[in-house]
Amino acid sequence: MLLDGINTIRACHHKEGHPHHHPHGTDQPVETHTHGGREIKVVRRVLDANDIMATVNRKLFAEKKLFVLNLMSSPGSGKTTTLEKTLQHLMPDYRCAVIVGDICTTQDADRLAASGAPVVQINTDEFGGDCHLAAHVIEKALGGLDLDNLDVLIVENIGNLVCPAEFDIGEDKRAVILSVTEGEDKPLKYPLMFRECDAALLNKIDLLPYLDYDVRLAADNILQIHPDMPVFETSAKTEEGFTPWLDWFKTAVKEKLG
Amino acid sequence: MHEMGVAMQIVEIATASIPADLIGARVEKVNLKVGKLSAIVADSLQFCFEAVSRDTALEGARLNIMEIPVRAVCNACQNEWTIDLPAFTCPQCQSGDITLLSGRELDIESIELAEEDN
Ligand SMILES: Nc1nc2c(ncn2[C@@H]2O[C@H](COP(=O)(O)OP(=O)(O)OP(=O)(O)O)[C@@H](O)[C@H]2O)c(=O)[nH]1
Ligand SMILES: [Mg+2]
Numbered sequence: 314m315l316l317d318g319i320n321t322i323r324a325c326h327h328k329e330g331h332p333h334h335h336p337h338g339t340d341q342p343v344e345t346h347t348h349g350g351r352e353i354k355v356v357r358r359v360l361d362a363n364d365i366m367a368t369v370n371r372k373l374f375a376e377k378k379l380f381v382l383n384l385m386s387s388p389g390s391g392k393t394t395t396l397e398k399t400l401q402h403l404m405p406d407y408r409c410a411v412i413v414g415d416i417c418t419t420q421d422a423d424r425l426a427a428s429g430a431p432v433v434q435i436n437t438d439e440f441g442g443d444c445h446l447a448a449h450v451i452e453k454a455l456g457g458l459d460l461d462n463l464d465v466l467i468v469e470n471i472g473n474l475v476c477p478a479e480f481d482i483g484e485d486k487r488a489v490i491l492s493v494t495e496g497e498d499k500p501l502k503y504p505l506m507f508r509e510c511d512a513a514l515l516n517k518i519d520l521l522p523y524l525d526y527d528v529r530l531a532a533d534n535i536l537q538i539h540p541d542m543p544v545f546e547t548s549a550k551t552e553e554g555f556t557p558w559l560d561w562f563k564t565a566v567k568e569k570l571g
Numbered sequence: 572m573h574e575m576g577v578a579m580q581i582v583e584i585a586t587a588s589i590p591a592d593l594i595g596a597r598v599e600k601v602n603l604k605v606g607k608l609s610a611i612v613a614d615s616l617q618f619c620f621e622a623v624s625r626d627t628a629l630e631g632a633r634l635n636i637m638e639i640p641v642r643a644v645c646n647a648c649q650n651e652w653t654i655d656l657p658a659f660t661c662p663q664c665q666s667g668d669i670t671l672l673s674g675r676e677l678d679i680e681s682i683e684l685a686e687e688d689n
């Protein structure tokens with residue numbers, strides 16, 4: 314139900330004649346009689362099980378002095394490539410690990426493991442879907458890592474611009490990658506993702522000479538959704554534009570670890 | 572796309588909300604609040620819900636989705652407005668320093684039980 318999907322929603326604005334009693338200061342189910350059977354107040358976030366687990370993760374990350382980045386994008390925008398290069402620059406200073414959500418291959422995990430960082434690959438089939446990493450899936454994956462001997466954990470989320478935005482995993486920062494082979498209007502079509510992130514990368518700028526792509530427009534669209542968000546124009550292939558991105562990353566790590 | 576997981580959670584929460592003394596109670600309606608910024612497609616949620624509610628107390632129940640607009644307040648000039656275009660700057664002072672007041676909801680408000688005929 315993203316903003317421009319307004320027409321796809323069949324909303325029911327009216328609940329005909331239901332008396333609405335909003336109970337205060339109670340979390341007990343409250344019954345109100347209506348023309349049907351009875352109505353039982355619930356008032357709970359549907360995803361509160363995930364939020365609770367994300368809070369547990371966040372507490373653990375604080376205890377272990379571990380900085381966690383959640384990296385998201387559409388399929389193929391360059392998450393793994395960006396990570397391979399980013400790890401090369403971080404590894405001399407920080408002990409890094411990666412959790413990667415790859416639905417059915419070990420390709421990304423293999424590529425990332427070449428950096429020397431421990432990599433945990435997770436399969437997402439079990440929780441009724443494979444479109445995002447949920448907090449409890451991360452919690453499980455943490456069992457495969459020696460958290461006491463790590464400073465930075467990067468989570469490569471499932472390639473998807475919709476669902477991962479809805480699921481807090483306990484991370485410190487979120488970054489989204491948009492590549493210049495995708496439409497400039499992606500941020501407007503997936504506003505939640507761009508609202509929820511702390512930084513955006515406009516990747517594959519090495520391809521610009523071959524494309525009819527308006528980088529300015531793409532960046533403006535990102536800023537229209539999230540004014541003041543840092544937008545880094547990068548090429549994970551050539552590492553062009555990587556310095557500002559790495560600086561942002563290192564600053565965020567220092568903020569957390571001191 | 573994560574509607575299946577959301578539907579499973581709805582069934583779980585709704586089932587747990589039925590008072591324990593009501594043996595064999597059936598839910599006929601689930602009232603949901605869904606913010607316009609949330610990443611949920613109503614039709615897809617309905618479809619998944621029908622699948623996962625089979626053989627539960629929610630089988631055949633209707634999902635009643637109340638759509639919640641995206642409201643924001645500007646931290647610079649205190650202007651409050653409804654965002655209906657994908658643009659998140661204050662229309663009054665152009666500040667980007669805003670706080671969302673609503674639009675992210677994905678809440679179960681209540682469930683309605685079917686009339687018992689005993
Ligand atoms: N030219 C160019 N190609 C890139 C760049 N970054 C990534 N690619 C290529 O784009 C393809 C996908 O890159 P990945 O890094 O695997 O993308 P991903 O986001 O991890 O993909 P999924 O995990 O499948 O969602 C690969 O062929 C990369 O070599 C870049 O900056 N420039
Ligand atoms: Mg990848």
Ligand SMILES: [Zn+2]
Nearest residue numbers: 645648661664
């Ligand atoms: Zn203002």
